[in-house]
Amino acid sequence: MAHMATLRSISMRQVASAARPRNAAIAPASLRFIRIRSSSNPAPAVPEAAPVKESKPVTETPLPESSSFSGQNTAQPEPEILSKDQAADKSKPAFDGMPSAADMLDALEGAKAEGVKDEGAKESSSEEEPRGPKKDYVSSLDRKREQRAQFAMYGFLGALIGAGIYMGRPFDDAVEAQRHKDVPNDYNPLSFWERLRARWTAQTEYYTKPAFEKLLPEPLPAPYQRPYTLLLDLDDLLIHSEWNRETGWRIAKRPGLDYFLGYLSQYYELVIFTSQPAGIAMPVVDKLDPYKSYISAALFRDAALYKDGKYIKDLTYLNRSLDKVITIDHNPDAWSNQPENAIKLKPWTGDSNDRELVGLIPFLEYVAIMGFDTREVLKQFEGKHVPTEYMERENAARQKMIANWEAERAAKGGKGKAGFMGGLLGGSKSSRKDQPPKFFMDEARERGLQGYLEFKQYLEKNGDAMIAEQKAAEQKQMQDMTMSLQKLLFEGAPKPGQPQQQQCGTWAVDALVARLCVCNWWSDNILESWVFSPLFKGHNQVTIT
Structure with a gap:
């Protein structure tokens, strides 16, 4: 029975410690009805304790452990917890023996409930009291992060100011001064701003202007060069692309495209000019002219002028005279810089009965044979259906x-x-x-x-x-361009100026x-x-x- 005694001692300590309120000298009402009696003689009820005047710490008296419950009197009295009903009814016979576990649990729960009520009352009272200014706590790690962010911001501002001063300096290069000849080269603050803006614009033009100043090579001599240049868009003019779940991507050629390219290649330098990237459009161009005999050149997105979110096909970069150039397109953004050189067509949506492209052959043939200024001829057909009007x-x-x-x-x-x-x-x-x-x-x-x-x-x-x-x-050609590391180390790179045999x-x-x-x-x-x-x-x- 030793473990029963130990359990009784621990339970009484827990009840006493839980029932004792903070800063209070009187125990809660649920624990005031404790009486000490022996196991043989019934003891009278314990009267209520008088209120303690001084607030002193209450010391716990350890209870002696008994080895057995044989019904004999022990040297020390045994505590018993009575419920409120038992304490109120004085005539009811007292309970003999050890207090039950249910009584101890009821007393413990009651003590906890009163303690929660007391704490809630304290919290409510503290919330009602006005609070003073509260200082936020900042950890050392956060302080270091804020310092680093401030240093980075100051460094960025300093670098920005330094770059602005450097870009606004006077032109010290003759080539740069010739390129920006309209910008003054003095120490006036306004001139400083103009130079800064001119240099910044030159940096951004790398991404917005065409890749080369001359998109097409120099014209061939008279017997070999076609006198006119015809620019053709790719998407929805020569081909039409569609996608669905059953077949994926499909590309259709416009009716009469092969005849159009083959026939007009006798009169025109045919150039494909599309706003698609080269990686997407080049395979399509190779399919349109597998023998490389009709299409003279192909220009892609990097050859277009990017302005205000649109790709413009600026004909001034072609290295051709504009009075001998005609562009055929369906996108108004493409010809926005030179509308007088454009033949405007509607987008082709894949209609197999379309004859619009073939209908342009007589007109284009007439322009090439007569040798007129393309801009003057196209001006006469402005706002009209060119194939019908010409016929x-x-x-x-x-x-x-x-x-x-x-x-x-x-x-x-x-x-x-x-x-x-x-x-x-x-x-x-x-x-x-x-x-x-x-x-x-x-x-x-x-x-x-x-x-x-x-x-x-x-x-x-x-x-x-x-x-x-x-x-x-x-x-x-690919094999000639490929040079292994061993060949580079032992034989060396080709000498500059060495003639290359091209067949x-x-x-x-x-x-x-x-x-x-x-x-x-x-x-x-x-x-x-x-x-x-x-x-x-x-x-x-x-x-x-």
Whole structure:
């Protein structure tokens, strides 16, 4: 029974310590009814304790441990906790023996509840009292962080001020002074600000201006260079891209695109100019012209001018005369700097019945043959559907030529040639005297179509060999560009100025020769008969208006 005695002693200590309030001399009411009696004789009820005048610390008297409960009297009395009901009822017989665990738990819970009430009352009273100014506590780690942040801010401001002073210094380089010749180079504060702004603008222009001052190389000599340059957009003009869950990305070519590129490459330097990055657009361009025979160059996003959140295709960077340049696009932002050089089309949405691109061929062919200023010609078609408007004007000029020929023929009694007016309007000699002469644009289209078919046959015959040789040349070029570390260490880098052997593929030579043959044939047969023939001496004055 030793453990029972130990449990009784510990329980009484816990009850006494929990029941004793802070700074109080009188125990709570739940613990005032304690009586000491022996195990054999009933003891009278313990009267309530008188209030203690002085507040002294209450010392706990340890209870002696008994080894057994044999019913005999012990040397020390045993405490018993009575409930409020037992203390109120004096006539009820007292409980003999050790207090039950339920009684001790009730007393402990009551003491805790009174203690919580006392603490809550103290807290409420403390909350009602006005508080004074409270000083926030800042740890040493936070103070160090604040100091570091202040030092970083001061350092940044100092560096910013220093950079501003350095960028606003006078121009000490002749090249820089020539580049900003409109900015004064004195010590005036206003001049200091102008120099700072000019240098800052020059830094940002690296990301906003085209990558090169001249986007296209220098033109070739006269027999080899096309007189006109035609810029073509890629997305929604030549191709249309779509995506869905079933097939993923799909790219469709516009109807008549192959004929458009092949036919007009006889008259124009065809350049693809897109606002897409090179990594995305270059594979598409290679698919459009696998033989590298139609498209002369391809320009991508880095060649565009970035301004106000839009990509502008500034034609002044092309290294070509603007009176010989035409751009075809559907985005107004692209031609915003040179709208007088643009043919505006609607975006192509993938319609397989579209004929808009092919309808532009007669107009573009006419401009290239006549050698007019592109800006002046496009101004006459401003706000109109170019293919329809041009064909109406061409048909009117053709009917006028035929009417003049018939009038001259009637005046001569049904016998006569085309006459001066027929030649002036672009007519040619007829093989049959009773037939009107051909209109000069009809004859030009026959010759142009013949040249296109001949070159197409050449590509069909030698296309596979051209592609194979092109791939071999690219692989050889990659091998020549690759230099291992061992070769660099033991053989060294190539000496500067050492001539490099560059070989041109036979397919490129053959294609160039075939294309030059077409051009020479064109100049020998068409230009000579139109321009240098006395009969058609005034043909350059003919305009379709």
